[in-house]
Amino acid sequence: MITTVVGNYPKIPNYPREAKLRKAIADFEKGKITKEILSRIEDDVTIEVINEQVNAGVELITDGQIRWEDAQTYFAKKIKGFSINGLIRYFDTNTYYRQPVVENKMEWLTPICVNDFRFAVKHSPVPVKAVITGPYTLARLSKNNHYSSINDLVLDLADVLAKEANALEKAGATFIQIDEPAILKYKDDFSLLNEAVKVITRNLNVKTALYTYFGDIDDLYPDILELPVDVIGLDFVMGKNNFDIIKTTSFTKELGFGIVDARNTKIEKIDEIVNNIKRISNIVPERKLYVNPNCGLEFLPRENAYNKLVNMVKAVNKVRGII
Amino acid sequence: MKGLLTTTVGSFPKPEYLKKARAKFSRKEITMQELESLERKATEDVIRLQETLGLDILVDGEMYRGDMATFFARNMEGFKISGLVRSYGNRYYKKPVAVRKIKRTKPITTEMFKFTQKLTSKPVKGILTGPYTMTDWSFNEYYSSRKDMIIDLAYAIHDEAVDLESAGARYIQIDEPAISTRPEELDLAIDAMKIVTDGINAKTITHICYGDFEKIYPKMLELPVDQIDLEMANSNFDFLNLFKKYKFTKEIGFGVIDVHTHKTETKEYVKNGIRKALEVFSPDKVFVDPDCGLKTRTEKEAYQKLKVMAEATMDVKKELNIE
Numbered sequence: 001m002i003t004t005v006v007g008n009y010p011k012i013p014n015y016p017r018e019a020k021l022r023k024a025i026a027d028f029e030k031g032k033i034t035k036e037i038l039s040r041i042e043d044d045v046t047i048e049v050i051n052e053q054v055n056a057g058v059e060l061i062t063d064g065q066i067r068w069e070d071a072q073t074y075f076a077k078k079i080k081g082f083s084i085n086g087l088i089r090y091f092d093t094n095t096y097y098r099q100p101v102v103e104n105k106m107e108w109l110t111p112i113c114v115n116d117f118r119f120a121v122k123h124s125p126v127p128v129k130a131v132i133t134g135p136y137t138l139a140r141l142s143k144n145n146h147y148s149s150i151n152d153l154v155l156d157l158a159d160v161l162a163k164e165a166n167a168l169e170k171a172g173a174t175f176i177q178i179d180e181p182a183i184l185k186y187k188d189d190f191s192l193l194n195e196a197v198k199v200i201t202r203n204l205n206v207k208t209a210l211y212t213y214f215g216d217i218d219d220l221y222p223d224i225l226e227l228p229v230d231v232i233g234l235d236f237v238m239g240k241n242n243f244d245i246i247k248t249t250s251f252t253k254e255l256g257f258g259i260v261d262a263r264n265t266k267i268e269k270i271d272e273i274v275n276n277i278k279r280i281s282n283i284v285p286e287r288k289l290y291v292n293p294n295c296g297l298e299f300l301p302r303e304n305a306y307n308k309l310v311n312m313v314k315a316v317n318k319v320r321g322i323i
Numbered sequence: 324m325k326g327l328l329t330t331t332v333g334s335f336p337k338p339e340y341l342k343k344a345r346a347k348f349s350r351k352e353i354t355m356q357e358l359e360s361l362e363r364k365a366t367e368d369v370i371r372l373q374e375t376l377g378l379d380i381l382v383d384g385e386m387y388r389g390d391m392a393t394f395f396a397r398n399m400e401g402f403k404i405s406g407l408v409r410s411y412g413n414r415y416y417k418k419p420v421a422v423r424k425i426k427r428t429k430p431i432t433t434e435m436f437k438f439t440q441k442l443t444s445k446p447v448k449g450i451l452t453g454p455y456t457m458t459d460w461s462f463n464e465y466y467s468s469r470k471d472m473i474i475d476l477a478y479a480i481h482d483e484a485v486d487l488e489s490a491g492a493r494y495i496q497i498d499e500p501a502i503s504t505r506p507e508e509l510d511l512a513i514d515a516m517k518i519v520t521d522g523i524n525a526k527t528i529t530h531i532c533y534g535d536f537e538k539i540y541p542k543m544l545e546l547p548v549d550q551i552d553l554e555m556a557n558s559n560f561d562f563l564n565l566f567k568k569y570k571f572t573k574e575i576g577f578g579v580i581d582v583h584t585h586k587t588e589t590k591e592y593v594k595n596g597i598r599k600a601l602e603v604f605s606p607d608k609v610f611v612d613p614d615c616g617l618k619t620r621t622e623k624e625a626y627q628k629l630k631v632m633a634e635a636t637m638d639v640k641k642e643l644n645i646e
Binding site: 092265301 | 410411459462463
């Protein structure tokens, strides 16, 4: 078992700790500080959240996606062919993102999160995984004013993200995760997703994962096992049925076991998580498990997120017989 | 012919001195009395501003409210308040957390309503946050189902609506911006609104935004209110096509001002929007307003945007001989 997170980590802590990044962004918008100073503060906060994940005992971390305004904008603003439009709700959450608009052919011009990855590795005592927003989800959450079909858009985005993934591998990434929550809302598009993921992973020699969240994989199982990745991440909080769904056929991949609720403050008791790990290990052997929250932690206040990670790690250690 | 009354959705930008006072109050540097006297001064200024602009139905501007869900949660039994979570960009808010059974133990907005109504001969709208949105925008550590929480909140908000009406409110708006989040729960939201507006004789309005209205229309017309207020400018008035297909059977609050841009709309743009509305609605059914609350704009931006809105409405009224 390996403990990990899905992606983002709350950007600011609560009083009395200082909300450095919030102030810095406000100051930058007012023209009080330069882009360079803002960037340095983003670095500081990235180190801060790396340390928090490590202190909680997480064994495979991310950079916390501190620089991301949201999972769409951060990619769309660096990919040629997009413009950025007004605010729109992110799935059924009470968070919003600026909708990317596809105006032209999608092209990879410059690395998107490669420097972020390098920075995180340099400052982390534990392994760091790279996370990219998947081509299907990015396409679905954008407005398409250019391509005649979603298929063409998804496959062009897959080409773009394949270049990003290759650049990440060159930068030393050993674990690359593709986030595809949108496929759970459009399950009929699975073969398109599969084709797109093939484009991304075909030239990669690293461990790869595809994470879904905000629901279950009813109607996608066992087909989802065909995806050319090593790890499939599933949500067992909002997709409780996943326990039963993956029982029907042998789960032949490693599993990202999303069992801590990253969208509600109610904290899971250690024994509750232990029981869930025992339950899943009857279906997927422990050595094939990544234990993580069900989605990114940014829906929670920083302190709640940290406390949940602590309990998650304690539960894993209890199962391991360490405590 | 009468019609095209002008109004606003609820919130106005808080003046700098009030923002500072709120911060001081949260650090316990000034008393509740000191804060309240500044809130009343700011409220009076907002009323005078609306009178100067010649708006028809006024609001108190919500000078004493922070987040629209958190404000009501703070004044009900059963909630505590979380740390900060991000909603988009650099905007954060504190989320309510249901920790016990939710009850309204005292009137929440009536005193302020009475104070505001005394300041003006124009009608002032009472504005409440609806049960569906309160639930959707809270963490839940108590209820075993969303439905139970929504229903308890519906009774609490109904009591508040009754008290507002007794205090003299002729317009009561129950904001449900979250209602379009989960089309599959629309029945539940409608049932909750039935509880809220049961027996209320004042004109009832609900404000809905950030929506995929296609998914909840025309079913949304079953909400038991007299008027539905929608953001039309943000989507470039596209929803009118939907209303051409299925008749919109209620009055419409017709948003003509995008509240998320710094730029002031041109008068021609707003006039054009109103003319488009009149292709589908008779003037007495159309209430002209901004897309959403104005609290995220600067005072100057809000003033300029409302001035354009008021002048554009006046022009169209003259053109078409509407009183």
